[in-house]
Amino acid sequence: MRLDQAVIENPRTHDQTEARNLEVVRAGFDAWSNGSGSPYEALADDAVWEIVGNSAASRVYTSKEDFLSNVIRPFNARMATPLRPTVRDIYADADTVIVFFDAEGTARDGIPYRNTYSWFLTLTDGRIVRGAAFFDSIAFNDFWHRVSAESQS
16 A cells, blocks of 8 residues: 555544543633633633743743733733634643644734744643743744733723
């Protein structure tokens, strides 16, 4: 059989924990994509979220509220149209789900914001307890410094 004729499938099946974690994360991304919610709703109150690298927002956030108030709400305040994700791939291994996705929206200055992300999420009992985010810091920093989070009157 030629390779182009072969059907290649991942023979690995997910155990109950992995399947549940995938469902939680997929549901959050589906809600985010259709504008009815977000994956952040699954964050535990004491979740630790790290933005890796050298962006203006790179550091470790020590709670859900710390992360939402210092990154997500200011980010959303800079947007004219909400950021929407398109998942490229999603993986689960034990308590960890990895999501590789693109996201785009339009900033308040009319310029599109586009970035590609990889999130490594650790879940316990259906809640995200730890996250690590990787993305293009240059695109993020340009947007973050160019557009104010302050409302314009």
